[in-house]
Amino acid sequence: MEIKRRDCKVIKVGDCLIGGKNPVAIQSMTKTKTSDIDYTINQIKQLEEAGCQIVRLAVKDPADVKALKKIKSRTNLPLVADIHFSYRLAIAAIENGADKIRLNPGNIDKPQEIKTVIAALKTAKIPLRIGLNSGSVKDGFVKRRSMPDKLVAACMDYIKMIEKLKFTNLVISLKANNVLDTVEAYRKVAKLCPYPLHLGVTATGAPYNGIIKSSIALGSLLLEGIGDTIRVSLTDNPTEEVRVAKCILESLGLRCGGIQVISCPTCGRCELDLISIVKDLETKLSAEEYSQFAPPLKVAVMGCVVNGPGEAKEADLGVAFGKGGGILFSQGRIARKVLIKDCVQTLLREIKSRKVH
Secondary structure, three states: OOOOOOOOOOEEEOOEEEOOOOOOEEEEEOOOOOOOHHHHHHHHHHHHHHOOOEEEEEOOOHHHHHHHHHHHHOOOOOEEEEEOOOHHHHHHHHHOOOOEEEEOOOOOOOHHHHHHHHHHHHHHOOOEEEEEEOOOOOHHHOOOOOHHHHHHHHHHHHHHHHHOOOOOOEEEEEEOOOHHHHHHHHHHHHOOOOOOEEEOOOOOOOHHHHHHHHHHHHHHHHHOOOOOEEOOOOOOOHHHHHHHHHHHHHHOOOOOOOEEEEEOOOOOOOOOOHHHHHHHHHHHHOOHHHHOOOOOEEEEEEOOOOOHHHHHHHOOEEEEEEOOEEEEEEOOEEEEEEOHHHHHHHHHHHHHHHOOO
């Protein structure tokens, strides 16, 4: 099955093209005080190593603006300045090298202020993200039937105001704190505007719940061809957001490269501690040397003789275990026997041998 992507305008964020036929980009946000330059740069580098392609920074005061220019000179990723309440901070962030500005219609909505920001964006030739959240959508839309309707109505009014200023270098996001509202809002706005959509669910909670909510919402929309960049918002280290986003895209065939591990859930037929083996393998595969792996590789680690040999044969590389040991399969053929204690290291060596440099 091939996913037919929604046709939309192409927008450039730094060196990253989004929209149209371009690959869905992974975005995250630093969880540091932007004015703490070294700490912020260190986190951006960690995100880049994990596979992040666009990073957003909170810009809440002049100290953050001042730091932005220095951070820009020491990092490679496109930087998005996240602005709330003060349009002057948006102007200053543009002047200090931001690659994109995010404004929230819920707290920056005065026409003259928006006009001033748009003029600065035109001069700098950088895009604007109109980023709505269910927690800050304007009260003026409270009488509408649902949260998705409120988000879409507020968004379209903001878009129309900006389009009157002859500016269309836009990215759109409408994030609710639950799956159903998020999916409905994006479905509706996808039919009403031609701009790239940045997908996400806001305020998802702790990692376990956040991963499930984000996977369902983003996966549903991406399967419909909706979405040009994604962020998995978690109350966790931002590199974990990137790891989950990569898994979502890889599972849908929307990301080339990467290592996909397939393993059985185990049952009473399993003769070994497969859970520990798989956890150990995935921990080691999360290291930097495997983060940008190419070409795409499917690795199967199976615990019994029922489905194990078949899954291992279908994978690029696989081990099917029985009592006392396992059989290593490579490209569908039996390669050799593998001891349980040597499984992880054997797979890692085989994986490294397949990496394209």
